Amino acid sequence: MTRDRLQGQGVAELIDRLEERVLQCDAEGRILFCSKSDTGLLGYKPPELAQRRLIDLVHPDDRTAFPTWPGPGSSSPRATLRLLSVDGAVGWCEVQLHHLFDLGSIAVVEDVSLREQARQQADEMLTRLTKLAAKVPGVLYQYQQWPDGRACFPFATDGLFDVYGVRPDQVVTDATPVFEILHPDDVERVAERIQASARTLTTWRDSYRAIAPDGRTVWLEGESEPEAMADGSVLWHGYIREVTEQKLASERLEASEALYRAIFHNVNDGIILHRVMPDGRPGPFEEVNDVACRILRYSRDELTKLAPGKIDDPEAMLDIAAIMQSLRDTGHANFESLLIAGDGTRIECEVSAHQFEYRGEQRILSVLRDIRERKTAERELRQALREMSEAQDALRLHARVFESTREGIIITDRNNHILTVNAAYSEITGYSAREVIGRNPSIVGSGEVDKSVYREMWRSLDSEGHWQGELLNRRKDGSVYPQWLSISAVRGDGDDVTHYIGWLRDLTREKEIERRIERLSNLDSLTGLPNRSLFRDRLEVQAATSGKRGKPFSLLYLDLDRFKIVNDSMGTESGDAYLQKMAERLVRLLRPTDTVSRLGGDEFALLLPDTDAEGAAHLAGKVQAELNRPHKIGDRTLSLTVSIGIAIYPQDGKDYQSLLTAADVAVNRAKEKGRNTSEFFTVELQDQARRTLQIETDLRAAMVKGELSLHYQPKVDLASGEIVGAEALLRWQHPERGAMSPAEFIPVAEETDLIVEVGHWVLDAALGQQVAWREQALATLPVAVNLSVREFRQPDLVDLIARKLAEHRIDPSLLELEITEGVSLDDSIGVVEVMQRLRKLGVAMAIDDFGTGYSSLSYLKRFSINDLKIDQSFVRALDGDNQAIVTAIVGVARGLGFSTTAEGIETAEQLAFLKRQGCKCGQGYYFSRPVPADEFAALLRQPKAYTDLISPV
Numbered sequence: 028m029t030r031d032r033l034q035g036q037g038v039a040e041l042i043d044r045l046e047e048r049v050l051q052c053d054a055e056g057r058i059l060f061c062s063k064s065d066t067g068l069l070g071y072k073p074p075e076l077a078q079r080r081l082i083d084l085v086h087p088d089d090r091t092a093f094p095t096w097p098g099p100g101s102s103s104p105r106a107t108l109r110l111l112s113v114d115g116a117v118g119w120c121e122v123q124l125h126h127l128f129d130l131g132s133i134a135v136v137e138d139v140s141l142r143e144q145a146r147q148q149a150d151e152m153l154t155r156l157t158k159l160a161a162k163v164p165g166v167l168y169q170y171q172q173w174p175d176g177r178a179c180f181p182f183a184t185d186g187l188f189d190v191y192g193v194r195p196d197q198v199v200t201d202a203t204p205v206f207e208i209l210h211p212d213d214v215e216r217v218a219e220r221i222q223a224s225a226r227t228l229t230t231w232r233d234s235y236r237a238i239a240p241d242g243r244t245v246w247l248e249g250e251s252e253p254e255a256m257a258d259g260s261v262l263w264h265g266y267i268r269e270v271t272e273q274k275l276a277s278e279r280l281e282a283s284e285a286l287y288r289a290i291f292h293n294v295n296d297g298i299i300l301h302r303v304m305p306d307g308r309p310g311p312f313e314e315v316n317d318v319a320c321r322i323l324r325y326s327r328d329e330l331t332k333l334a335p336g337k338i339d340d341p342e343a344m345l346d347i348a349a350i351m352q353s354l355r356d357t358g359h360a361n362f363e364s365l366l367i368a369g370d371g372t373r374i375e376c377e378v379s380a381h382q383f384e385y386r387g388e389q390r391i392l393s394v395l396r397d398i399r400e401r402k403t404a405e406r407e408l409r410q411a412l413r414e415m416s417e418a419q420d421a422l423r424l425h426a427r428v429f430e431s432t433r434e435g436i437i438i439t440d441r442n443n444h445i446l447t448v449n450a451a452y453s454e455i456t457g458y459s460a461r462e463v464i465g466r467n468p469s470i471v472g473s474g475e476v477d478k479s480v481y482r483e484m485w486r487s488l489d490s491e492g493h494w495q496g497e498l499l500n501r502r503k504d505g506s507v508y509p510q511w512l513s514i515s516a517v518r519g520d521g522d523d524v525t526h527y528i529g530w531l532r533d534l535t536r537e538k539e540i541e542r543r544i545e546r547l548s549n550l551d552s553l554t555g556l557p558n559r560s561l562f563r564d565r566l567e568v569q570a571a572t573s574g575k576r577g578k579p580f581s582l583l584y585l586d587l588d589r590f591k592i593v594n595d596s597m598g599t600e601s602g603d604a605y606l607q608k609m610a611e612r613l614v615r616l617l618r619p620t621d622t623v624s625r626l627g628g629d630e631f632a633l634l635l636p637d638t639d640a641e642g643a644a645h646l647a648g649k650v651q652a653e654l655n656r657p658h659k660i661g662d663r664t665l666s667l668t669v670s671i672g673i674a675i676y677p678q679d680g681k682d683y684q685s686l687l688t689a690a691d692v693a694v695n696r697a698k699e700k701g702r703n704t705s706e707f708f709t710v711e712l713q714d715q716a717r718r719t720l721q722i723e724t725d726l727r728a729a730m731v732k733g734e735l736s737l738h739y740q741p742k743v744d745l746a747s748g749e750i751v752g753a754e755a756l757l758r759w760q761h762p763e764r765g766a767m768s769p770a771e772f773i774p775v776a777e778e779t780d781l782i783v784e785v786g787h788w789v790l791d792a793a794l795g796q797q798v799a800w801r802e803q804a805l806a807t808l809p810v811a812v813n814l815s816v817r818e819f820r821q822p823d824l825v826d827l828i829a830r831k832l833a834e835h836r837i838d839p840s841l842l843e844l845e846i847t848e849g850v851s852l853d854d855s856i857g858v859v860e861v862m863q864r865l866r867k868l869g870v871a872m873a874i875d876d877f878g879t880g881y882s883s884l885s886y887l888k889r890f891s892i893n894d895l896k897i898d899q900s901f902v903r904a905l906d907g908d909n910q911a912i913v914t915a916i917v918g919v920a921r922g923l924g925f926s927t928t929a930e931g932i933e934t935a936e937q938l939a940f941l942k943r944q945g946c947k948c949g950q951g952y953y954f955s956r957p958v959p960a961d962e963f964a965a966l967l968r969q970p971k972a973y974t975d976l977i978s979p980v
């Protein structure tokens with residue numbers, strides 16, 4: 028036995044002491060000897076092991092790992108194998124095979140079950156840890172760094188690949204691949220930190236960027252504990268993980284926080300965060316934003332020391348309980364409040380409060396909005412709305428007025444484009460609003476209005492902002508109509524014209540009515556010509572126009588000569604027809620722009636625009652020629668002449684009154700000059716007219732002042748030379764002008780009622796003188812008194828005469844009234860009847876100036892007269908014709924039973940002729956001029972004074 032050999036050499040005991048089992052095997056590996064004979068191997072007693080191959084004791088799964096038996100003198104590597112124990116259990120053993128020359132093959136088997144178990148446990152642990160580590164996000168590692176700069180990762184979990192894209196085995200000896208992928212901006216810092224950690228042996232902690240294999244920049248975060256190693260190196264144990272998401276999340280969070288902070292402080296609204304107190308009341312402010320500070324005018328520090336109750340204005344009378352209740356129930360409450368700011372200002376705020384739980388406590392986030400501007404705006408808006416509503420009411424009213432007014436309204440823009448028109452406008456013009464909007468108002472122009480009118484219109488609109496006047500416009504149907512237009516310029520804030528508003532009224536109907544009224548009131552009913560009043564208007568309009576244009580115009584005053592004869596001889600109807608005919612002729616003769624007017628009676632007036640003296644004279648000639656043409660009335664043909672007075676504007680007068688007076692003065696002059704002529708008004712005529720006026724004035728005074736007196740001219744019986752009567756002739760001793768002839772002032776007095784007063788004075792004077800003569804016991808002779816037309820026309824003439832005679836107690840037969848032939852021809856006053864009544868009274872009547880009028884004999888016959896007084900014009904120039912006339916008058920008078928008195932006898936020849944003709948009486952200078960009463964009394968005292976003058980004849 029080998030054991031024996033081992034023992035024999037004293038080795039066996041030594042072997043037995045070894046912990047390991049020493050087995051001697053034969054060349055086939057069969058066990059020959061086993062140490063530890065008491066315990067054996069794996070529960071096998073040494074004898075049980077004999078002849079067993081060692082490999083057969085190896086767990087079948089490990090047999091391949093069983094080393095090959097070595098050659099002489101060599102050893103196999105150690106192999107750790109599982110061996111099967113006698114009871115089938117597995118035990119771990121470390122097996123090394125040797126070949127010890129003489130001893131042959133020796134196997135040293137060490138029971139490493141415990142160790143292996145421990146190792147296995149450690150491996151399992153490691154496996155578990157590795158698995159766990161694999162589960163841990165990131166990488167667990169060991170990093171070792173030597174002072175000479177070498178570095179490696181002795182250990183790293185597979186996560187290294189995930190983190191750096193580098194496998195652990197790539198960096199076991201050199202850490203460079205890991206550092207190569209660090210972000211260039213961070214690599215230096217990372218290295219510095221590692222160095223610092225190495226120096227101080229303090230925990231390395233860092234976060235940094237790396238470039239991932241896919242090119243992404245990733246954030247890594249690591250922490251590891253350094254450990255100084257015996258060889259001078261430092262070994263770190265730690266982890267690294269990717270925190271890109273977290274980093275980004277944190278960045279996002281930071282950004283979001285910054286954003287929210289910015290929003291918190293920069294929102295337009297104030298934000299206040301505060302607690303809810305345990306008793307349910309709002310607690311002090313915890314956080315406020317800048318806007319809240321601005322609104323409430325407190326600093327952040329001041330505000331965060333306050334609570335809501337400190338800034339609420341009690342006047343707002345907030346129902347805090349209700350607000351808190353709403354917050355509790357619904358989580359929010361919106362209300363308006365009045366807050367007192369730090370500087371005492373009252374601030375109207377809108378508050379939107381939200382209640383929420385934060386970290387176990389109820390908090391309120393109140394959002395305040397300063398609504399003062401809004402409130403002011405609201406108030407203003409309300410006011411504006413009110414005003415707008417009122418304005419709308421007004422507008423509606425205006426619109427109603429606009430549409431319902433009967434006046435056309437047209438509104439244009441500043442460029443005179445029509446913006447709108449009302450219904451009345453359409454009705455008047457015939458154009459619908461659609462047809463005229465955008466167009467110029469001139470579309471209704473008739474073209475019949477002088478351009479100067481429009482020029483004046485725009486001038487007035489520009490300077491005064493208003494114009495009104497009459498225009499002729501044209502309707503859509505082409506008809507032209509008169510329209511009254513009133514335009515106002517509307518100015519905007521900048522004083523520029525923004526619109527024009529025109530009100531227009533159709534004057535068609537008014538014009539018609541006007542024309543009718545005018546016809547009635549302004550036209551002469553007989554001839555249809557403008558009457559005096561219209562003539563006056565036209566003249567004044569003409570004066571205004573001519574005044575502006577500096578042009579003359581003429582006024583012709585026409586008086587038909589002796590028209591009375593037509594009336595008297597043919598009746599008023601014929602007279603009217605004659606006047607109508609004359610009117611027609613005048614109208615035909617004149618231009619349409621001229622005006623022919625009948626002023627009354629047989630007086631016409633012509634207004635000739637733009638006509639100077641030359642034109643007026645020319646026209647006067649045409650008028651005379653035209654009116655002189657014979658005109659047939661009934662079976663008679665008449666031809667009357669006309670006297671014309673001409674006045675020229677402006678030299679003869681500038682208004683109606685002065686021009687008409689001038690023309691009147693001129694026509695009187697024409698008549699004085701013998702009629703059938705025209706006369707211009709002259710300064711002399713004017714002077715004469717003035718004189719006339721002066722006479723009139725002075726004559727009134729003269730009666731009062733005793734400047735009047737009567738002279739008496741004896742009336743002589745041509746047969747006997749006796750004074751048979753006297754003619755009272757008025758004398759006026761004017762204080763400045765001396766003795767004035769009645770021929771001068773009587774006609775003036777006749778133009779007015781002054782002659783009536785004068786007549787009264789004369790009657791009183793003449794009758795009074797008779798009384799005086801009577802009292803002087805002089806012969807009582809009839810006195811003849813002249814009566815003018817007006818005096819004769821007095822309605823109470825007969826009563827007046829009777830009264831005067833009675834007053835003076837004069838016998839009516841002692842009064843003779845002389846009326847001119849003209850008076851006797853005026854039948855309108857009932858001459859015959861008045862004469863009869865006077866005759867009945869006992870007063871004698873004489874016709875003065877006989878022969879100058881147109882008395883028809885049949886007419887004369889009806890008169891109750893005593894005497895015909897032959898006009899002195901026939902006596903003065905006793906040529907053949909006049910002798911014949913005188914003879915005829917005397918003959919007629921005799922035939923009709925009247926006596927005759929010749930006036931103006933100045934010579935014995937005249938006297939002789941008259942006597943021969945049988946003229947009864949005579950007056951004249953031949954016998955005596957009219958003399959004062961006392962001189963006449965002297966004549967009465969010499970009854971034979973004229974006998975001598977008579978007898979030689």
Ligand SMILES: Nc1nc2c(ncn2[C@@H]2O[C@@H]3COP(=O)(O)O[C@H]4[C@@H](O)[C@H](n5cnc6c(=O)[nH]c(N)nc65)O[C@@H]4COP(=O)(O)O[C@H]3[C@H]2O)c(=O)[nH]1
Nearest residue numbers: 756757769770789813814815931932933950951952953957
């Ligand atoms: N050349 C000339 N003239 C003679 C002669 N004899 C008399 N006369 C004038 O002839 C006029 C006669 O009066 P008459 O024809 O009635 O005309 C009168 C009469 O119409 C009017 N008149 C005079 N007195 C009165 C009056 O009291 N009442 C009215 N109504 N008229 C009066 O005034 C006229 C003028 O009166 P007188 O100037 O007094 O002028 C008087 C008288 O002075 C003569 O031989 N030769």
